[in-house]
Amino acid sequence: MESILVLTHCDETGAALSKGSLEAVTAAHELAARLGEALSIGIVGSKAESAAQSVASAGARVLSVSGEAFTQPRFASDAAACTAICRAAQPTLVLAPHSSRFGRVMAAVAYRLGGKIDTHIASIGGTEGIEASRWLYRQRIEAVLTRTSRPWFLLMDGGIHEPWSGEAAVPHAEQLAVELPAFRTRFVGFRSPDQGGAGTIRPEAKLLFVAGAGWTKKQPDGQIRAAEAGDLILQFLRLSAASLGSSKSLVDQGGDGNAVLPFLNHLNQVGQTGSTPRHPKGLATCCHGEEPHVVGWRFIGERRAISLDPNCGWTRGKADVVYIADAFQVMARLNALLAKSGS
Amino acid sequence: MHLLLSGAAKNSRERKMPNFFHIVVCAGIAPDPLQTLEPATGPNGPGIKNEMLLPAVLDPWAASALYEAAHLAASCAGSKVWLVSLGPKAKLQQLMMTVAQKASFELIAIDGPIGGFTDAHATASVLAGTISAIAGLDKTKLLLFGGWESATRGAGVALQLTGELLGIADQFQGVDRVEMSDDGSFEVLERVEGGKHLASNCGGAPAVLGWATGNLPEPRNNPQVGMANMRTMMPALQKAKTVALDPNGLRYISVSLPSRQRSTRVVKDLNPDEIARELVEWIGAE
Numbered sequence: 186m187e188s189i190l191v192l193t194h195c196d197e198t199g200a201a202l203s204k205g206s207l208e209a210v211t212a213a214h215e216l217a218a219r220l221g222e223a224l225s226i227g228i229v230g231s232k233a234e235s236a237a238q239s240v241a242s243a244g245a246r247v248l249s250v251s252g253e254a255f256t257q258p259r260f261a262s263d264a265a266a267c268t269a270i271c272r273a274a275q276p277t278l279v280l281a282p283h284s285s286r287f288g289r290v291m292a293a294v295a296y297r298l299g300g301k302i303d304t305h306i307a308s309i310g311g312t313e314g315i316e317a318s319r320w321l322y323r324q325r326i327e328a329v330l331t332r333t334s335r336p337w338f339l340l341m342d343g344g345i346h347e348p349w350s351g352e353a354a355v356p357h358a359e360q361l362a363v364e365l366p367a368f369r370t371r372f373v374g375f376r377s378p379d380q381g382g383a384g385t386i387r388p389e390a391k392l393l394f395v396a397g398a399g400w401t402k403k404q405p406d407g408q409i410r411a412a413e414a415g416d417l418i419l420q421f422l423r424l425s426a427a428s429l430g431s432s433k434s435l436v437d438q439g440g441d442g443n444a445v446l447p448f449l450n451h452l453n454q455v456g457q458t459g460s461t462p463r464h465p466k467g468l469a470t471c472c473h474g475e476e477p478h479v480v481g482w483r484f485i486g487e488r489r490a491i492s493l494d495p496n497c498g499w500t501r502g503k504a505d506v507v508y509i510a511d512a513f514q515v516m517a518r519l520n521a522l523l524a525k526s527g528s
Numbered sequence: 529m530h531l532l533l534s535g536a537a538k539n540s541r542e543r544k545m546p547n548f549f550h551i552v553v554c555a556g557i558a559p560d561p562l563q564t565l566e567p568a569t570g571p572n573g574p575g576i577k578n579e580m581l582l583p584a585v586l587d588p589w590a591a592s593a594l595y596e597a598a599h600l601a602a603s604c605a606g607s608k609v610w611l612v613s614l615g616p617k618a619k620l621q622q623l624m625m626t627v628a629q630k631a632s633f634e635l636i637a638i639d640g641p642i643g644g645f646t647d648a649h650a651t652a653s654v655l656a657g658t659i660s661a662i663a664g665l666d667k668t669k670l671l672l673f674g675g676w677e678s679a680t681r682g683a684g685v686a687l688q689l690t691g692e693l694l695g696i697a698d699q700f701q702g703v704d705r706v707e708m709s710d711d712g713s714f715e716v717l718e719r720v721e722g723g724k725h726l727a728s729n730c731g732g733a734p735a736v737l738g739w740a741t742g743n744l745p746e747p748r749n750n751p752q753v754g755m756a757n758m759r760t761m762m763p764a765l766q767k768a769k770t771v772a773l774d775p776n777g778l779r780y781i782s783v784s785l786p787s788r789q790r791s792t793r794v795v796k797d798l799n800p801d802e803i804a805r806e807l808v809e810w811i812g813a814e
Binding site: 205257258259260261284285286288289290292293296297301302303304305316320321322323324325326327328329330331332333334366369370371372373374375376377378385386387388392425437451452454457458459466468475476477480483487488489491495499500501502503504505506507508509510511514515517518519521522523526 | 565647689701722781794796799800
């Protein structure tokens with residue numbers, strides 16, 4: 186017999202649940218229905234009661250911790266809030282979104298509750314018991330695991346479940362009081378790197394555009410044309426609304442003081458030491474398609490690449506289509522066609 | 529607060545320094561990312577086939593943490609860096625020949641299992657116990673560094689739990705930058721959703737910082753640094769405590785390679801105009 190709690194948090198407005206939280210509610214609701222067990226929902230945020238309206242239709246017990254101290258992410262306050270909700274709900278299974286906010290605290294919360302945690306959960310299944318699947322070795326090996334320890338915390342990766350979208354209503358939310366420690370950490374603000382409008386990985390974009398180190402290398406004419414490359418890429422991003430990713434080697438060139446494509450930084454990095462985005466389509470340009478980079482493409486649906494090298498990694502089963510061509514020429518034509526179709 | 533300096537300076541001076549740090553970096557071993565990985569099941573559960581024979585690297589994000597730690601220690605006089613690493617002793621010894629040339633640190637080696645299939649809670653328990661036992665470590669000055677996720681398990685759990693076990697109430701994950709103030713407080717940038725950073729101000733040590741990439745390039749090999757590190761490294765490896773990691777109720781039901789293999793169409797005979805037209809169609813298609 187399990188008792189299921191889904192822990193959620195508000196988005197930046199403080200009055201609505203984050204997308205990842207709503208996805209976790211869907212996952213928990215499905216699990217509770219499958220097991221025939223009751224569901225509780227815990228909410229952390231400045232106006233958690235307002236946020237609770239969006240999950241009233243889940244028919245769950247709702248517990249909330251709200252107030253100014255919970256407006257912004259902070260380890261000490263978030264860990265205290267989640268611990269208080271868990272102590273009130275006494276769950277055996279805790280689901281939560283693997284957001285930056287909860288990823289920072291949930292292992293500590295599990296420890297405080299005497300539980301165990303597994304993160305980056307891609308799915309929950311099992312016929313006899315609870316089985317969770319996740320990736321290891323940076324998306325190179327898939328594992329299905331289970332635990333006997335309870336409470337068992339499962340942090341769900343985003344983009345796998347649909348966000349909960351039941352009808353809004355006014356639920357009866359139990360407001361919990363939390364004893365907070367003296368804070369040594371103060372929220373300063375959110376900062377976006379100045380990238381000349383290029384942006385970084387944007388999960389909502391339909392297309393991931395990856396720029397590889399080849400853009401800044403000597404071209405067939407013997408020249409380095411980094412400025413032209415930057416213009417072509419920025420123009421394409423404006424016209425296609427694509428999300429901008431990069432390989433590590435190109436980003437590192439900027440870090441080493443060679444400001445070749447100055448709008449790229451480590452937040453653009455896709456792969457082993459970067460992100461693993463989930464766009465439906467991806468287009469790689471001037472990139473070798475080496476394994477450390479391509480592991481970051483695990484969840485990209487359709488993949489195409491433009492490369493001068495017919496033996497690059499993309500041609501070895503890593504992309505659906507590889508165009509052996511000069512990316513400068515192709516992107517210039519592509520931008521012209523996109524501009525024409527948009528005008 | 530007093531700090532006894534190590535090495536040559538140890539005998540000659542004891543300085544009073546208001547703003548120094550004791551930085552402990554937790555870093556594991558990961559297979560070189562260029563290696564092909566194949567899961568295999570042994571008597572102790574799943575693992576990677578021939579993992580002991582595969583070339584290994586210091587876990588990449590933890591390596592960023594080590595470089596940042598060395599940089600910070602160099603800029604805050606009186607600071608010291610310990611590198612706590614859990615892995616098979618022979619593998620650690622092999623790896624440290626390279627890592628030792630990158631940054632100054634004192635190695636605390638723990639002889640234990642390799643790989644991403646071990647339980648993070650057991651790892652954290654061993655790390656916390658080892659760190660607590662470091663002679664001369666001032667926990668009020670402790671900055672616990674590591675990668676925010678490993679390249680093996682990739683859970684982002686072990687460092688956080690280690691901090692919790694050590695009673696550290698300020699934790700930051702996905703750190704890209706730390707800016708120290710004269711009073712020992714610091715501003716920290718953590719990666720959050722939407723390609724942004726969360727900026728926070730922390731009153732000072734103790735704190736946990738799980739690093740993402742940071743801002744420093746990989747240092748060049750410095751043989752002098754390597755020689756200095758080696759003086760303490762070999763004894764540290766010799767006295768490495770052997771540990772077994774409790775699975776804590778974790779059981780793997782299956783471990784497999786992803787099955788999808790793409791049949792790539794390599795297009796060599798289209799001109800740029802034709803490719804552009806094909807791409808426009810593809811981008812616009814639902």
